[in-house]
Each structure stands twice: as structure tokens, then as C-alpha cells.
Amino acid sequence: MSQLKPGTIVDLTVKKDAKTAYILENDVRLPKERGSDALNSGDKVTVFLYEDKKGQLTASSTLPDVSLNSYGWVEVADVVDRLGVFIHIGLPKDVLVSKDDLPLHTSVWPKRGDHLFVRLDHDRRGKLTAKPVTEEIIDQERDRAPKELMNQPAGGHVYKAAKIGSFIITEEGYRGFIHHSERKEEPRLGQWVKGRVIAVKEDGTLNISLRPLILESRDEDAEFLLTRIKENGGKIPLTDKSSPEDIRDYLNLSKAAFKRAMGKLLKEKKVTQNDGYTYLVKEQED
Structure with a gap:
């Protein structure tokens, strides 16, 4: 038999029935799972191979939906900033998605409970990892x-x-x-x-x-704008004549959304504009 590798699905023969595991050919351990059918010496069993926490090649009769050749949705089990995120594929040991395959900014990394579309792979040392799906x-x-x-x-x-x-x-x-x-x-x-x-x-x-319809969005944006003005000491360096780029950089709003929100606040006399600034009307400061 060719060299066995983690991440592969193979048929192996049972050599021995030990107390907590079956010993398969090539001395691969298949831990006994509660409720699974008993195996006898000489039986052939289809298993998924992975490395346990000690680095020993181990078998599982539970075959994950994701493999070296197929993608699947898997749940994020843990996040470790210096390494990446670990995903759960139905095995006792979770699999790493390297930080090299994640966004540069950790603020948009997955959190526990999120789901990634991945396939299995091997790193340079032959360790089992997972790779996010490509656009292709x-x-x-x-x-x-x-x-x-x-x-x-x-x-x-x-x-x-x-x-x-x-x-x-x-x-x-x-x-x-x-x-x-x-x-x-x-x-x-x-x-x-x-x-x-x-x-x-x-x-x-x-x-x-992901934005609400225009009327709902205008009301939400107006509240957001009012909050930003208050947080900035009662003024912001923007008016409805400001450039779309300045508005986007400062508030992450389009100019159209900004003008709708600003128009609402001006009409309600909650703000005024002068010399390139929008100011909070005094009675709104409390």
C-alpha cells in the first residue's frame, strides 16, 4: 500500500481488537466509537485519516463532508490570532485555516460559530489544513x-x-x-x-x-449623523457641499445618503451649516 496521508479516505483491514481501539493495517488506530458496530479481525473498513493531538496517524469511521477534493461548509470552532482559525469537520481534532489564507485585517476574520466554505489541504510539513474556496x-x-x-x-x-x-x-x-x-x-x-x-x-x-429602503435608511442615517456630530464636540467638517470622497472617508456614507440625512436634520432644525462645518443646534446638546 502507498504511504498513508492525513486527509485521505482509505479502506483498511482490521488486524486486532484492542481495549479502546481497533488496530488496522500499517498500525493505524481506529478509536472505538459509542454505538458503532463491532469489527472483527480481517474486516475491511472505510476510514478517514487524520493526525491526533500527539501527531499519530489515526482513523475515523465518520467521514467528513469536506475532503481534499471537495468543498463544504464547516463551522468555525476557535480563533487564534497568531495562527488563524480552527474549523470543526466532525473529528476529535479541529483543522486549521492559516492566517495566511484569511483577510489581512483581523477585524473581518470569522468568529466562533461562523461558517467557511473550504476544502482540506496539506501545509509544507504535510500537516492537514483547510483552504477557503477560490473565486475560480x-x-x-x-x-x-x-x-x-x-x-x-x-x-x-x-x-x-x-x-x-x-x-x-x-x-x-x-x-x-x-x-x-x-x-x-x-x-x-x-x-x-x-x-x-x-x-x-x-x-x-x-x-x-444590506442597507434598508431609502426612507428607513434616511432615518437611520440621520440618527447616525446626529450621534457623530455630538461625539465630535458638536460639529463636523462636512456640509451638503462637501465632496463624495470626504463624506465617504469621514462617515462611510454615500453623498446621496448623507444629503438625505442632512436634509432631515436641517428641516427639523437640529443642525445648522456655516463655513464648511455642520453644527449641532444648542438645545440638541443635552
């Missing part, structure tokens, strides 16, 4: 979204976090893109998000917004 694989495997999804709710997990925006796979298997202007804050990799479809592209992909 997503493009090969995704379904084409129908035009009827326009303006419909859409939810899914983020599989890629980028400066330009967030990419998700919806629960129906469609690829969705959330431009940075269509979210209040950047979602984490692996986070479940829910929004609405604002475009169905010709290639069958979706554009999705």
Missing part, C-alpha cells in the same frame, strides 16, 4: 440566479472579504456581491448576512444591499 471554483460551481429575484430578500455566508465589497453564496447557491456603499459596516468572512437583491446581472450573479 465559485464561478465553476454557482447556479445562475433568475431575474425574478429582483427586490427579493437574499441571505448567505460571506466567502470573500475585499476592499471593494463582500462576496456571498446565498442559501440557494447564487453568487452575490455587496458593494462597500451598500453596507453600514464590513461583514466578517464566514458571517451570515441578509439583505435584498438590487440587481440580477446578465451572468446570473446578484448585487445585494
Whole structure:
């Protein structure tokens, strides 16, 4: 038999029945699992190979959904800043997704309970690891979204976090893109998000917004803007004549959203503008 490697599924013969484990050929241990069928010497068993906490090659009769050749959704079990995140694939030992395969900023790393779409792999030392899905694989495997999804709710997990925006796979298997202007804050990799479809592209992909409809958004943005002015000592260096870039850098709002929110506050006489600044009206300071 060729050299056995962690992450592979193989058929091995039972050599001996020990107290806590079956000893398979090549002296691979198969720990006994509660409720599993008893095995006898000479039986053939299909197992998944992994290294236990001592680094010993070990077998499991539980076959994970994710493998070296197939992707699957798995839950994040733990986060270790200096290493990456550990995912649970149904084995006694969790598998590492290296920090080298995660976003540069840890603020958008997955948290425990998030889900990543990964396949298994080996690092340079031959240790079992996991790799997040690539855009190429997503493009090969995704379904084409129908035009009827326009303006419909859409939810899914983020599989890629980028400066330009967030990419998700919806629960129906469609690829969705959330431009940075269509979210209040950047979602984490692996986070479940829910929004609405604002475009169905010709290639069958979706554009999705996490922002509420305009009237709801205007009210939320007005409250956000009022809070920022209060936090900044009662003024901010922006008016409705400020550039879109300055507004985006300071508040992460589009100019259109900013003007709607500012118009509401001006109409309600909660703020005034002068010399390039917006000021809180005095009675609003309490």
C-alpha cells in the first residue's frame, strides 16, 4: 500500500481488537466509537485519516463532508490570532485555516460559530489544513440566479472579504456581491448576512444591499449623523457641499445618503451649516 496521508479516505483491514481501539493495517488506530458496530479481525473498513493531538496517524469511521477534493461548509470552532482559525469537520481534532489564507485585517476574520466554505489541504510539513474556496471554483460551481429575484430578500455566508465589497453564496447557491456603499459596516468572512437583491446581472450573479429602503435608511442615517456630530464636540467638517470622497472617508456614507440625512436634520432644525462645518443646534446638546 502507498504511504498513508492525513486527509485521505482509505479502506483498511482490521488486524486486532484492542481495549479502546481497533488496530488496522500499517498500525493505524481506529478509536472505538459509542454505538458503532463491532469489527472483527480481517474486516475491511472505510476510514478517514487524520493526525491526533500527539501527531499519530489515526482513523475515523465518520467521514467528513469536506475532503481534499471537495468543498463544504464547516463551522468555525476557535480563533487564534497568531495562527488563524480552527474549523470543526466532525473529528476529535479541529483543522486549521492559516492566517495566511484569511483577510489581512483581523477585524473581518470569522468568529466562533461562523461558517467557511473550504476544502482540506496539506501545509509544507504535510500537516492537514483547510483552504477557503477560490473565486475560480465559485464561478465553476454557482447556479445562475433568475431575474425574478429582483427586490427579493437574499441571505448567505460571506466567502470573500475585499476592499471593494463582500462576496456571498446565498442559501440557494447564487453568487452575490455587496458593494462597500451598500453596507453600514464590513461583514466578517464566514458571517451570515441578509439583505435584498438590487440587481440580477446578465451572468446570473446578484448585487445585494444590506442597507434598508431609502426612507428607513434616511432615518437611520440621520440618527447616525446626529450621534457623530455630538461625539465630535458638536460639529463636523462636512456640509451638503462637501465632496463624495470626504463624506465617504469621514462617515462611510454615500453623498446621496448623507444629503438625505442632512436634509432631515436641517428641516427639523437640529443642525445648522456655516463655513464648511455642520453644527449641532444648542438645545440638541443635552
